[in-house]
Amino acid sequence: MTRRHANRFATWLNRDGYEVDTATSGEEALEKSRQREYAIYFVDLEMAEGMDGLEASGRIGCEHPKPPWSWLRRSPRWKEPLPP
Secondary structure, three states: HHHHHHHHHHHHHHOOOOOOOOOOOOHHHHHHHHHHOOEEEEEEEEOOOOHHHHHHHHHHHHHHOOOOOEEOOOOHHHHHOOOO
């Protein structure tokens, strides 16, 4: 998931009143999980760089086993440019 896609997803959740943090790599997600407790994790299985979402969720899950998870998979449509 690119930073732009992550921000769009976060905007959608913010509109419903949720506070959202984003990460575009597994390493960034792991670091953020160590700094704060989260109620749920949405993870792209095919993160753009470094550690993928599956490995990141496994590592985060070892440290934070209680929050629920939702895994996302990049759609071919996501490769299309986003409108401004």
